[in-house]
Amino acid sequence: MSGRDQGGRSGGLRLLSRLLSRREWAYVLALLVPFVGLNLALKASRASALGSGGAGYTGFLAPDLLFCAGYALLWVGLFAAFRSGWGRWCVVVLFHASAVVVALLTVAAYRFFAVTGSRLDLDTVLYFLSSPGEVAPVVASEASPVLFAAVAAALLYALLGPGLLAWAVGGGGSSRPNPRPTWRAPAVAGLWALVFVSLSALVGAARGPSDGMLSGSPPVELVAAEVGHLGAARTYGVDAARVRENLPTATSLKPTPGAEKRNVVLISLESTRARSVTPYNRNLKTTPFLDGLSGESILAERAYAVTPHTTNALTATVCGIDPPDREETESLGDRIPSRCLPELLDDQGYKSAFFQSVKEDFERRPQVAKNMGYEDFYSLEDMNTTGFERANYFGYEDDAMLGPSREWLEQNGEKPFFATYNTITPHHQYLAPEGRHGRKDFAEDDQLNRYQNSVRYLDFFVENLIRQYKEMGLYEDTVFVIQGDHGEAFGEHGRYQHDNVIWEEGIRIPLMVLDPSRPASRVKAPVNQLDVLPTVADLLGYRIEGGEYPGRSIVDPLPEDRAIKASCWYENECVASVKGDEKYVYHYGARPEELYDLSEDPSEKNNVAADAPPGYLKARREELLRWRAEVEAAYGEGPGS
Known part of the structure; x- marks a missing residue:
């Protein structure tokens, strides 16, 4: 050396x-x-x-x-x-x-x-x-x-x-003294x-x-x-005070001459994407009962969740307003800037109840239900789980709700009521209870197959619930709204579960309204969960006064090019809008913008953003970001709050 x-x-x-x-x-x-x-x-x-x-x-x-x-x-x-x-x-x-x-x-x-x-x-x-x-x-x-x-x-x-x-x-021993x-x-x-x-x-x-x-x-x-x-975090010229002034916080229902005090039942299908139920995928025989119901219902062919998370989806559906992002999910137990369906119907003499086979403290659900106006709340702690299988780490299979449901209906069924059944079985871990119905092979991938079987289980639950209403003589006087709260992903676009899945597998949901007094029909225009509250009011014969909700009744003709917006559960993660057959996705700069022609590319495999006219993507992006700024302002998080 x-x-x-x-x-x-x-x-x-x-x-x-x-x-x-x-x-x-x-x-x-x-x-x-x-x-x-x-x-x-x-x-x-x-x-x-x-x-x-x-x-x-x-x-x-x-x-x-x-x-x-x-x-x-x-x-x-x-x-x-x-x-x-x-x-x-x-x-x-x-x-x-x-x-x-x-x-x-x-x-x-x-x-x-x-x-x-x-x-x-x-x-x-x-x-x-x-x-x-x-x-x-x-x-x-x-x-x-x-x-x-x-x-x-x-x-x-x-x-x-x-x-x-x-x-x-x-x-x-002791080391040498440290140098100066x-x-x-x-x-x-x-x-x-x-x-x-x-x-x-x-x-x-x-x-x-x-x-x-x-x-x-x-x-x-x-x-x-x-x-x-x-x-x-830009404001996009949003006037927070004006946004809050226009929120539907003073609304009421005004009976029209044809108003009928019929019951309303909301069945929220946990983590159920449209492509996994038979009415939207004829090649998949997971839900034959729902397929039969779809032939008797008002079926939305293209329905979307607003945010792919349960509490947020319930806010959009029951309260008729855009939900907040994740940071504000739990605060929904403290405030919701809207009058929700239980409150509106309570003014008309309705009773209300919320059922879930999930532990009660999940996302402060009792407080959220109370803030929405529900009078009675039933959770896993109120149910006898003997003989029922655990569906996942949150709760048990949904048939556990049938007993409390029957008891509540026996006590309150003489008056008009609004009842919500919030299911849980298809949620991750996808344990797919098999004690009564066994399992079938729907997919080679084990996780996806367990999920499809969990969706199949929901079909039996809905059938059992509808049967209960028929046995109790309540079916003919009840409007049933059956919808997915959000979808579920299995790596189609590199993501799994639902919170940040903005593609069709995450936000495209089943939605049907079963009204025994009305003939079946199909809604071809895009709709979302915000449309449920106006639809229920319309079917019951009520006019909304004292304010406006952003949704539209799906009973009325809808423009097929209406803009349907959605956001991820994570703040500033991803947003999307659907106009006609065109879907735009923005990821806040974390990945390239996306544009799809859903009529030709329903699986969103071919991003045609590069072919968009100059300024087109910017306009779509600004529209979505302004919308999110308005939502933040509604919940007191925007500028000037």
């Missing part, structure tokens, strides 16, 4: 020794090396699962390598800057805490993305932390005991491992840390969205998403 090489090597060692002592290096590297290894292993594992290898790994790993380099330099610099005393103790505590938190976030981000296809953001993390009772069963359903044991072991090592290793390196603190080297390390983390963000952003892959390092993506959300 040449003298120059030896000198360079010894110079490098002297520089390292000036930064930290041997024991300090052992301490820092004992935590940094596993931290870096975890990050890279998770990304490499994901890339390998997608069949990427060789040179492909370099592109996938680059953002993570840069982030890990920056993270390591940051802590080396801090350890070098604070040599002793309280400063050093603070650095040690923060070092361990940040490594644990960032590692947990990274593991959670990869697992969350694998399960849902969505990227973890700060709002999701805060939601998980603030709702442990709701989130714990969900997490448990996706985490094996082996994973929990591995996380526990990793946490134990993170707390004790570095200290033990440093003690072993030092031979159990110098700020030059730590400052350089901190500067390079900032450079590497910034490069990580730039490289991840440059890669752009990739199906099945997190493009950047999860911690950097988490921060970048929040920055992007802040940048998307």
Whole structure:
């Protein structure tokens, strides 16, 4: 070895020794090396699962390598800057805490993305932390005991491992005194840390969205998403005060000469997409009973959810107004800026009840139902589950509602009433109860097949409920609204479940109105859940006074080019609008805009946004963003609130 090489090597060692002592290096590297290894292993594992290898790994790993380099330099610099005393103790505590938190976030981000296809953001993390009772069963359903044991072991090592290793390196004795603190080297390390983390963000952003892959390092993506959300928060000239002045908060029903006080029943089909029920997919024999009912009903051929999440969908349906995004979901138990169907019908002498075979505290559902105006509320805690199977981590199969339903109808069926049955069986985990009805083979994929069987179960539940009404002599005097609250995805566009699925599998729903006093008909124009409240008022013979709801009665002729809008549950994640056969999707810059011709491309495989006329996409985007700003203003979150 040449003298120059030896000198360079010894110079490098002297520089390292000036930064930290041997024991300090052992301490820092004992935590940094596993931290870096975890990050890279998770990304490499994901890339390998997608069949990427060789040179492909370099592109996938680059953002993570840069982030890990920056993270390591940051802590080396801090350890070098604070040599002793309280400063050093603070650095040690923060070092361990940040490594644990960032590692947990990274593991959670990869697992969350694998399960849902969505990227973890700060709002999701805060939601998980603030709702442990709701989130714990969900997490448990996706985490094996082996994973929990591995996380526990990793946490134990993170707390004790570095200290033990440093003690072993030092031979159990005291280390040499720390050199006098110098700020030059730590400052350089901190500067390079900032450079590497910034490069990580730039490289991840440059890669752009990739199906099945997190493009950047999860911690950097988490921060970048929040920055992007802040940048998307524009007012678009919305007058918040005027928006709130025009909300239907003082509405009432005025009987017309033909008004009839008939019963109204809303059956909300959990996670039920249109393509998975027989009336909308003749090749899939999941719901023969619903198929028969569709021949007797007003069937909306193209119906959409406003937001693919249950509480939000109920707000759109029962209250007739656009629902808020995720951040405001729970606050619906405190305020809904509208008079909802139970309140409107209560003025006309109606009783009301809400039934669900789900635990009552989910998303503060009792408070939400009360705020909507329901008099009586029944949840899983009010039901005898003996003989019924668990449908998922939230509740039991929906037939558990039949007993309480019959009891309530026996007590209240003499007066007109509004009853809502909120089903749960097709929700993830898709356990598909098979005790009474068995299972059939609808798909090769096990998860999709369990889901299709769960939808099949709903067909039996609706049949049993309709039979109950017939046996009690209530059928002929009841209007039944049967609709999906939202759809469900199985990777058709890289996402799973429903919260952030803006494509047809996520928001296209079944919707039929069964009125025994009216002949069957078909509605070809696009409709959505906002149209339910005006339709019910129309069928009962009432005129709405004191304000306007944004929906339209589907009994009346509707323009086929009307604009139907939808948004994801996550704030500033995605929005869409359907006009005629044309559907536009905007992802707030996280991925390219999309435009589809649904008449030629119902599965949304061919994005024709590049062929749109100049300015067309911008106009569609501005229309949607202004709509969301108005919704935020309605719930007191807009400018001037």
